[in-house]
Amino acid sequence: MAQAYRIERDSLGEVRVPADALYGAQTQRAVENFPVSGLRFPRRFIEALGIVKLAAARANRELGLLPPEKAEAIEKAARRVISGELDDQFVVDIFQTGSGTSTNMNANEVIANLATEMLGGERGSKLVHPNDDVNMSQSSNDVIPTAMHIAARVALENELIPALLRLRTSLQEKAEQFDDVIKSGRTHLMDATPVRLGQEFGGYASQIDHAIRRLRTVSHELSELALGGTATGTGINRHPEFPARAIEHISDLTGLPFREAENHFEAQGSKDAYVSVSGALNTLAVALMKIANDIRWLASGPTSGLAEIRLPAVQPGSSIMPGKVNPVHCEMMMMICARVMGNHLTITIGGQHGNFELNTMMPVMAYAMLESIQILTNGCEAFRTRCVDGIEADRERCRQLLELNPAIATALNPIIGYDKAAEVAKKAAAERKSVREVVKEMGLLSDEELDRVLNVREMTEPGIARH
DSSP states (O other): OOOOEEEEEETTEEEEEETTOSSOHHHHHHHHHOOSOOOOOOHHHHHHHHHHHHHHHHHHHHTTSSOHHHHHHHHHHHHHHHHTTTGGGOOOOSSSOTTOHHHHHHHHHHHHHHHHHHTTOOTTSOSSOIIIIITTTOOHHHHHHHHHHHHHHHHIIIIIHHHHHHHHHHHHHHHHHTTTOEEEEEETTEEEEEEEHHHHHHHHHHHHHHHHHHHHHHHHHTTEEOTTOTTTSSOTTSOTTHHHHHHHHHHHHHTSOOEEOSOHHHHHHOOHHHHHHHHHHHHHHHHHHHHHHHHHHHTOOSSSSOOOEEOOOOSOOOSSSTTOOOOHHHHHHHHHHHHHHHHHHHHHHHHTOEETTEESOHHHHHHHHHHHHHHHHHHHHHHHHHTGGGOEEOHHHHHHHHHTOGGGGGGGHHHHOHHHHHHHHHHHHHHTOOHHHHHHHHTOSOHHHHHHHTOHHHHTSSOOOOO
């Protein structure tokens, strides 16, 4: 059965638009022009577009530029965009015009048609005009960067940072739970002086704490909005009071503080703040990669690896090897981190394409940013609840490996000297004996001296052993 169409017109002529579509001619042209990936803007970005359009309508009404009945209809339509019920009407591919004009017009047309119908008009009639009314005092060139900042900041503050706070708490709880577990330290993947398992997990918690601080700093950078710069940053075709009023409404709608950009040419010609945020996400990914990989190594085994900790068994690990259980959430997290690092490269390259008064890689930057925030958020939640919270220490295994660790001989340096301690360490490693056994065999120290010098708990704290 043939699809029903209606005929709409834009500045280039007639366009056939699906009869049931809320969007119009310019959106349809973009659908036909960019049949690339099937990737669409994510929920947070569409929500942010709705917020911008609602705030703009309110500001224009307050300034006497938009009739109250039109402003009210636009606000009602924008709320439906914000709620998510119209996401299926946002149909333009991510790989489109670099300004995101097609997606801005997609929002303008959807809202205009809804508002038109609310006022008794016919869909496509432009009783409420997508450009003259919904896009009043705006340009795609300031709307898209504004939506980019709103979406990313809301996602950071409401989703990722809370997830990281919960992960940090779980890691810190493990640090306290494992504070009495003394084990071999490792540098270069080789045996090193003793540490406490709790100290290792405390280090992981601190990495996440530092990441949260970085994200809070860069989130503040996103509080500057380009709205009001219109086409090139000059503010042409908008009321002098428009940006301040509209941005105040944006702050009210999101519950987060936003402000007008200090310099509209910077805000539209560059995306430095976005690159900065992505850099903080990239650093977080590096931290999470280290944490997940360490935990994977610590759990390796159960018979031929380190096996100092046990991970929750959440699913069978092999289609051929019975009973095998793998560190699946560590591997999940590592793949998320790799993706975030790749997204950072995309955003870095995108940030370099601010040619004169406009960046022209904004859609893909927005997509990469919001994907990174989403997968980090969801990944941290799954990693915490299905892995970290259930980690157990194998205290006996830690003790066994520590007793055979030749690096314990380091504590002998102040007593018998580096050269003699090295001789002890080499002999212990070669003969698979403990350092204590070798020192006694060589007659270097008494039992009492050994007890004092080779106190492994004290080795995990600052200090120098003395006679």
